[in-house]
Amino acid sequence: MTTKTTPETRIEADPALPVIRIVREFDAPPEKVFRAFTDPDVFARWLGPDTTSVRLDKWDAVSGGSYRYTMLSGAEEVVTFWGSFHELRSPDRLVQTQSMVGTDDGAVLNTLTFEALPDGCTRLTDLTLADSFEIRDMIIASGMDQGVIAGYLNLDELLAKG
Amino acid sequence: MAEDRLSRVFGALADPTRRDIVARLAVADATVGQLAEPYAVSVQAVSKHVKVLEDAGLVTRSRDAQRRPCHLEAEVFDLMTKWIERYRQAAEERFRRLDAILAALPDSESDKQRGEAS
Numbered sequence: 001m002t003t004k005t006t007p008e009t010r011i012e013a014d015p016a017l018p019v020i021r022i023v024r025e026f027d028a029p030p031e032k033v034f035r036a037f038t039d040p041d042v043f044a045r046w047l048g049p050d051t052t053s054v055r056l057d058k059w060d061a062v063s064g065g066s067y068r069y070t071m072l073s074g075a076e077e078v079v080t081f082w083g084s085f086h087e088l089r090s091p092d093r094l095v096q097t098q099s100m101v102g103t104d105d106g107a108v109l110n111t112l113t114f115e116a117l118p119d120g121c122t123r124l125t126d127l128t129l130a131d132s133f134e135i136r137d138m139i140i141a142s143g144m145d146q147g148v149i150a151g152y153l154n155l156d157e158l159l160a161k162g
Numbered sequence: 163m164a165e166d167r168l169s170r171v172f173g174a175l176a177d178p179t180r181r182d183i184v185a186r187l188a189v190a191d192a193t194v195g196q197l198a199e200p201y202a203v204s205v206q207a208v209s210k211h212v213k214v215l216e217d218a219g220l221v222t223r224s225r226d227a228q229r230r231p232c233h234l235e236a237e238v239f240d241l242m243t244k245w246i247e248r249y250r251q252a253a254e255e256r257f258r259r260l261d262a263i264l265a266a267l268p269d270s271e272s273d274k275q276r277g278e279a280s
Contacts, residue, residue, distance in 0.1 A: 009253045011250040020249075024254075026260070027261065028267070029269075036267070042263060133176045134175075141242075
């Protein structure tokens, strides 16, 4: 695939703040990338791994709205995420909260910025702010992320290999 | 068992002073006295931090009776590096699916509706 951007995902766990920063460039303009995060039909198509489907239980993508969705493996519910859409400002900014059902005190603030690059490309910066390093590191270690379901919470195996 | 250990690792690293101690031990082994030098706290307080890091398996102390330098267990950080890389790979896989969707997506909402109508 030819591309004008350098699409490889970059990730940084900030040493001084309980933050995860993900940067990725897309060969599409900000309006379109923004839509992929807010249009329910589009969002549900790319979020999960191929083995997983996404069921939108609630999706009100406006500033002050909320969402809830469940990842399914066949008919089995794997995990449910929910939160608020705090601010939608197409095409450059999306702010939302997110919690995983079944974990207490784990809400994070997620700020997505969509920066226009030359040639109609977009740089996405996905900043996740947790309220402690412990929560931030657990998110990374457990792969507790929207699309990270394969091998979910398979920590024993990881530690065994450690 | 493994999850207990994981909780201890995260608990140990949640504290900024201990994160700093770990960062310094990543450069070179050091005694508790050496570790305490830059901080406005007692050697005893630093010793407690080191004990937490030891209990989490992040740090070991040699049997050198006089100095007992603290040593960072590097494989624990290999583990953290692995976790970050796995997290990154999962994000990259997700974004590659998005690349394909974007390539096929009409440029605007109205185009999409026209496409569906035709």
